[in-house]
Amino acid sequence: MRTQVGIVGAGPAGLMLSHLLHLSGIESVVLEAHTRQYVEERVRAGVLEQGTVDLLVETGVGARLKRQGLLHNGIKLSFGGKRHRIDFQDLTPGRTITVYAQQEVIKDLIQARLDAGGEIHFEVSDVRLDGLDTAAPAIHFRNSRGEQKIACDFLAGCDGTYGVSRDSIPARELEVFERAYPFAWLGILAEAPPASEEPIYSHHERGFALFSMRSPQITRLYLQCAPDEDLAQWPDARIWDELCTRHAATDGWKPAVGPILQKSVIGMRSMVAEPMQFGRLFLAGDAAHVVPPTGAKGMNLAIADVRVLARALAEFYASGRKDLLDQYSATCLRRVWKVQRFSWWMTSMLHRFDTENGFDHRRQLAELDYVTGSRAASMSLAENYVGLPMEGLLAL
Numbered sequence: 001m002r003t004q005v006g007i008v009g010a011g012p013a014g015l016m017l018s019h020l021l022h023l024s025g026i027e028s029v030v031l032e033a034h035t036r037q038y039v040e041e042r043v044r045a046g047v048l049e050q051g052t053v054d055l056l057v058e059t060g061v062g063a064r065l066k067r068q069g070l071l072h073n074g075i076k077l078s079f080g081g082k083r084h085r086i087d088f089q090d091l092t093p094g095r096t097i098t099v100y101a102q103q104e105v106i107k108d109l110i111q112a113r114l115d116a117g118g119e120i121h122f123e124v125s126d127v128r129l130d131g132l133d134t135a136a137p138a139i140h141f142r143n144s145r146g147e148q149k150i151a152c153d154f155l156a157g158c159d160g161t162y163g164v165s166r167d168s169i170p171a172r173e174l175e176v177f178e179r180a181y182p183f184a185w186l187g188i189l190a191e192a193p194p195a196s197e198e199p200i201y202s203h204h205e206r207g208f209a210l211f212s213m214r215s216p217q218i219t220r221l222y223l224q225c226a227p228d229e230d231l232a233q234w235p236d237a238r239i240w241d242e243l244c245t246r247h248a249a250t251d252g253w254k255p256a257v258g259p260i261l262q263k264s265v266i267g268m269r270s271m272v273a274e275p276m277q278f279g280r281l282f283l284a285g286d287a288a289h290v291v292p293p294t295g296a297k298g299m300n301l302a303i304a305d306v307r308v309l310a311r312a313l314a315e316f317y318a319s320g321r322k323d324l325l326d327q328y329s330a331t332c333l334r335r336v337w338k339v340q341r342f343s344w345w346m347t348s349m350l351h352r353f354d355t356e357n358g359f360d361h362r363r364q365l366a367e368l369d370y371v372t373g374s375r376a377a378s379m380s381l382a383e384n385y386v387g388l389p390m391e392g393l394l395a396l
């Protein structure tokens, strides 16, 4: 087999890259370890920045998103028993976020690729990258027909945090920056109509809680918990009690209660691997960086990376220009670090740290008071949340 760009991973990064390349007349093959059903049902992110929505719509994969996505003009922050609104429309101005589940984006992208005759191989194993620093890189893998090899011009490592691509780069060529957090999130999906139209981030002495949603019938909620939290200790009634306690404020608002459809513990960490390229391999999305979910940025950052990469590859195939490819990592990392900063800041401001003392606690409350009380500070949160402008990117 031969293709122009070999892509490992059918997550948002890999599929969007394949879609964008196709629109520029560039062939690609996507390899995915799991089944189509598994990737289409995996519950993950839900908040799309305005720029992500615009790109999906402009490139013809936004029809269902436009019909079913829930548009939000702001978020709420609760602390000290009071709720405060950050109004994105007013502060950014005119920009919004959309709640549309990641697995729905995945379904739309897979359908678009298959309708256009795109090649996605699901359930592949033993993926191995070869010849990264030569002009003839290749991907080896195994499928139901045995050992396979795809000769490529370029490789894209879009295989998430635990994929093989990042580890294919010699360790001496990569610098990895990390921060671990001493907590995790217990996340649930519940069959209950969202009782608030906008996401609510609650700071509470028992720990952080987040209210979000997936559809007019489904609520998505999170509670700060221990990294090794035992779900068996969390019967449904305890989860709802804790959610109500942590989200309580003087307005009396409570989430609507309903059957819990899914429970999981979600780890929190920050990681950046630099540079995001080696020879003819380009890393994109979670393969290159991980953010804690508090800023709702992971999927958006994955899409932003592949936008830069697709543009650079299109330029290379159209004119032979290599400079955009050479600058890929540097271009992406400017955004990546700003988004890392924002995600770390939201996480630090809203969670309870076991090591915190009275000073830390009061400083946190002062920060929340400042963010909600100062227009300049609210504007900074809002412009990051709706998504920073794409820099260094010519129009597609």
Ligand code: RFL
Residues within 6 Å of the ligand: 008, 009, 010, 011, 012, 013, 014, 031, 032, 033, 034, 039, 043, 044, 045, 046, 047, 048, 102, 124, 127, 158, 159, 160, 161, 162, 163, 164, 187, 266, 284, 285, 286, 287, 293, 296, 297, 298, 299, 300, 301, 302
């Ligand atoms: P993905 O989605 O992990 O996709 C990688 C794909 O590669 C496959 N793979 C392999 N395939 C072949 N061979 C191998 N050796 C392979 N190894 C792995 C995997 O099966 C998978 O299909 O990475 P990508 O494309 O970079 O996308 C990143 C996003 O998925 C991630 O950042 C977000 O989900 C993070 N995130 C959020 N991001 C947002 O933008 N907004 C949010 O509101 C938001 N909320 C969240 C989140 C992540 C969460 N979890 C579970 C980590 C909420 C949660 C709970």
Ligand code: PHB
Residues within 6 Å of the ligand: 044, 045, 046, 047, 199, 210, 212, 213, 220, 293, 294, 295, 296
């Ligand atoms: C979600 O809806 O899953 C969600 C919303 C906001 C976040 C993280 C996750 O910050």
